Amino acid sequence: MTAPTTSLPALPGGRTEASLYAATIAMGLSAGLYFAFDVSVMPGLDRTDDAAFASAMGHINDAIENGFFGLVFFGAFLATGVSGVSLRRLGHTRAARWTWAALALYSAAVAVTMKVNIPLNRRLARLTAEASGPELALLRERFRGSWTPANAARTLACTAALACLGRALTLRARA
Template sequence: MAGLYFAFDVGVMPGLEGSDDRTFVTVMQDVNRAIENGLFGLVFVGAFLATGVAATLHHRIGHHRIARLVWAALGCYSGMLLVTTRVNIPLNTRLARAGPASTTARPEDLRDLRERFERPWRNANTARTVLCSIAFGLLCRALVLHGRAR
């Protein structure tokens, strides 16, 4: 998930920055529709569940230091879920409800839609990138310790 959010931070959103409002809204609507699929959902929820299971199992077998790292990673991932559900999803929903950009006749409407979407969405996405990157780092450290514990 960190990689996906990072790609948006450094590639997708900067790439769209110079586009006109109609193109920006159309692309973001298309991306949001495309990403709502079973495979993405499986990875999105699966990462959370797998991390929780790993933390629980390490705790149960007495690897408390590893378990703490994995619980901390789960906390970061939970923070990402909170940002996603409180900021990104509502913004995506608002963008979708505006209808296809091609049918929005007034350029002012597109500009307003973009202005209310772009900055908050990018800020929230950066927060998701940071949280998932920290979680990934914690899980890497836990994996190293797990290898040493064997």
């Protein structure tokens, strides 16, 4: 006698495609956001003085904590995971594998965000109020020296995840 299974059914085909498109769009938005920091925001802030840099980063970090960003940030994770499971259950194993690769890459980007970028943002905000002159310059240098490579890692991970989702879409369309 076999044990009963309690697995959830796959989403119907149209909903699976919708979740895969949603994942792809959210991933593209995430990759684009991080890329914008790499090529314009941080280089632009490099042209400011230390106090303006710290102030601008504080305002950016305050502004990004909103519902739309949260929807994209967490929606990319959820839609990618749901798509992978649903594709597998519908028998689209190759597309599911690409989707799971995207989920792993995006998970790495989320981990970098949680473990590196957010703590650095909070530290900058906390210490900026107490720092001035040379202390502020050192704080900025240390922040930028860690934050920027971490952001580049997020950009690469999200861009690779986007490519994986593009491949999954192609495979699903051929099925």
